C-alpha cells in the first residue's frame with residue numbers, strides 16, 4: 001500500500017494535514033495502537049488526541065512504532081476545561097507530553113471554554129506553553145464568535161485553529177466566516193456527525209456517481225472548502241483507508257452546493273450540557 005499524504009491547510013507558519021485521524025472513544029490499548037499505526041502507514045500525518053480521551057499514550061506508542069519521523073507528524077492535543085487555571089493548565093500539558101513520550105505537540109488547544117476561570121489566565125498559560133517550546137502552535141476548540149472575539153483580543157500569541165463541530169448536517173457559516181476573518185483555520189470534529197448522514201439520499205446519489213462511499217463524499221465536501229481540515233475517527237482498517245482516499249477525487253461546484261443545502265437540518269451532535277457554551281445562531 002503506498003501512503004496517501006493529504007495536502008495541508010496553512011496559517012501563521014502552521015501547515016496542518018487536512019485529513020487527520022481522531023482518537024476519541026477508542027477501544028482497548030492493543031487495538032488502539034494498531035489502528036493509529038495503520039493510519040500512519042496509510043499516509044495520515046495528523047493525529048488528534050486530548051487529555052480527556054485517554055488515548056495519548058497510544059498515540060505516542062504508535063508514532064514510535066511507525067518509523068515515521070516525528071517532525072513529519074502533526075500531533076494535536078487539548079487541555080480540558082477542568083484544568084483552565086494557569087497551574088493546572090501547565091501540569092496538564094506536562095502530563096500530556098510525558099504520557100505521549102514527546103517533547104512537543106504541534107498544536108495545543110483549549111478543549112472547551114471555562115466560564116469560571118478568566119479567559120486571560122487560560123490564554124496566558126496556553127501562550128506560555130508555546131513560548132516554552134512545548135507547543136509549536138496554539139488554538140481553541142468549541143469557541144463561539146463572542147468567545148473567539150474575546151480570545152483574539154486577549155491572546156499574546158497567534159491562535160491558529162478553532163476546532164468545531166462541522167459536517168453536512170450543521171450550518172456553521174457565521175462562525176467559519178469569523179474564523180477566516182481572523183486568519184484561523186478550522187478543524188472539524190465529528191465530521192461524519194457520527195454517521196448521521198451516511199444514508200442520506202443526496203449523498204448516496206453523489207457517492208454512486210463518483211464510485212465512492214457516502215462517508216467519502218461527506219468528508220470530501222468538508223476539505224474542498226478553504227481553510228478546513230477534518231479528524232474523522234474510524235475503528236476499521238477499511239474505513240481508515242477510505243477516509244484518506246478522499247484526497248483523490250473532486251466534487252463539482254453543483255455537487256458542493258447540493259450537499260451544502262443539507263445543512264439546514266442543523267443537527268448538533270456534540271453538545272455536553274456540563275460544558276457547552278451558548279452556541280452561535282446559524
Ligand SMILES: NC(=O)c1ccc[n+]([C@@H]2O[C@H](COP(=O)([O-])OP(=O)(O)OC[C@H]3O[C@@H](n4cnc5c(N)ncnc54)[C@H](OP(=O)(O)O)[C@@H]3O)[C@@H](O)[C@H]2O)c1
Nearest residue numbers: 022023024048189190191192193194215232233234235239
Ligand atoms: N474538540 C472536541 O470537543 C471534539 C469533540 C468530538 C470529537 N472530537 C475529535 O473529532 C474526532 C472525530 O469525531 P467523532 O469520533 O465524534 O465522530 P465522527 O468522526 O463524525 O464519526 C465517527 C463514526 O463514524 C464512523 N465512520 C468513520 N469512517 C467511516 C467510514 N468510512 N464509513 C462508515 N462509517 C465511518 C465510525 O464508525 P466505527 O466506530 O465503526 O469506526 C464512527 O462511529 C474524535 O475522534 C476526536 O478526535 C473533538
